[in-house]
Amino acid sequence: MSSEENTMPQVALTIENGIARILIDHPERHNAMTFGMWQQLAQHFETIAQAPEVRVVVLSGAGGRAFVSGADISEFEHLRDSAEQVQRYEDTAQLALNAIAACERPVIAAIEGICMGGGLGLAGAADLRYANRSARFRMPAARLGVGYSLHGVQRLVQLIGQANTADIFYTARIFDAPEALRLNFIHAFHEDGEFHAAIERVAATIAGNAPLPIRAAKLALRTLSAGHAIDAAAAHAIEHAVQACFDSADYREGRSAFLEKRPPAFKGQ
Numbered sequence: 728m729s730s731e732e733n734t735m736p737q738v739a740l741t742i743e744n745g746i747a748r749i750l751i752d753h754p755e756r757h758n759a760m761t762f763g764m765w766q767q768l769a770q771h772f773e774t775i776a777q778a779p780e781v782r783v784v785v786l787s788g789a790g791g792r793a794f795v796s797g798a799d800i801s802e803f804e805h806l807r808d809s810a811e812q813v814q815r816y817e818d819t820a821q822l823a824l825n826a827i828a829a830c831e832r833p834v835i836a837a838i839e840g841i842c843m844g845g846g847l848g849l850a851g852a853a854d855l856r857y858a859n860r861s862a863r864f865r866m867p868a869a870r871l872g873v874g875y876s877l878h879g880v881q882r883l884v885q886l887i888g889q890a891n892t893a894d895i896f897y898t899a900r901i902f903d904a905p906e907a908l909r910l911n912f913i914h915a916f917h918e919d920g921e922f923h924a925a926i927e928r929v930a931a932t933i934a935g936n937a938p939l940p941i942r943a944a945k946l947a948l949r950t951l952s953a954g955h956a957i958d959a960a961a962a963h964a965i966e967h968a969v970q971a972c973f974d975s976a977d978y979r980e981g982r983s984a985f986l987e988k989r990p991p992a993f994k995g996q
């Protein structure tokens with residue numbers, strides 16, 4: 728038995744230098760998400776919500792060959808053989824995906840290798856998606872006979888459009904990183920040997936920027952992507968978040984740093 732086979736599937740969180748790293752760790756199944764892993768993922772976002780020092784979250788897969796290969800199919804027999812069980816599973820996965828979308832800090836999906844099924848959903852819930860050149864993408868629902876939730880389809884439509892979503896769903900074909908970029912699913916891909924450094928650079932850049940304007944922008948983006956008219960309460964919440972930027976010490980720091988030709992040091996206040 729290899730050391731990989733001894734690992735317990737888990738989702739691990741570490742926080743260091745303003746960067747929260749969430750590692751999907753189930754490499755012997757290409758980081759397939761078990762029911763327990765969806766629960767752990769949601770819990771980590773609760774921890775992050777209570778950790779004001781976090782400026783950015785990086786979501787990645789262990790082992791170097793996969794980001795996430797989707798839901799763990801070996802559990803389907805036990806967890807998805809009645810309508811209630813399917814609903815419970817969907818609700819649990821949805822809770823984790825909503826936690827990513829609702830996180831006030833930007834979430835980066837670092838897609839190294841396989842990104843399929845629920846892995847596409849997971850990456851799609853993040854704010855930013857970067858892949859390595861060897862990454863492979865697929866929406867295999869139609870090859871497996873599994874249904875995909877309305878939210879999941881909606882998120883893909885928002886990212887890659889209705890026609891492309893239909894294409895990748897109906898054909899269930901594998902596509903590569905250049906095509907994922909062309910479809911607008913990812914922002915960029917990097918050569919395999921440069922991938923980790925590229926992720927570190929973007930995470931450090933975001934962590935060094937002022938948190939309040941980022942928070943206000945994420946709130947606005949999230950409200951706009953809800954797909955319905957913005958009501959007065961939502962508009963007020965966004966205006967409030969924008970105003971908080973102008974009232975902040977970081978705003979003064981940003982202006983001073985610019986005028987003094989030095990890098991800014993933001994405190995998130």
Ligand SMILES: C/C=C/C(=O)SCCNC(=O)CCNC(=O)[C@H](O)C(C)(C)COP(=O)(O)OP(=O)(O)OC[C@H]1O[C@@H](n2cnc3c(N)ncnc32)[C@H](O)[C@@H]1OP(=O)(O)O
Binds near residue numbers: 756797800875876
């Ligand atoms: C609402 C959301 C629903 C979903 O997400 S449903 C799941 C959607 N995902 C998939 O359908 C992907 C399934 N996996 C594959 O098609 C293949 O794997 C890959 C193309 C990703 C990789 O192929 P290769 O490199 O040949 O590896 P390998 O030998 O197939 O995989 C190594 C071990 O990993 C297990 N595994 C891979 N993906 C999953 C998964 N999603 N759930 C459970 N197990 C998985 C395999 O079975 C195998 O296991 P063993 O070594 O015992 O033969």
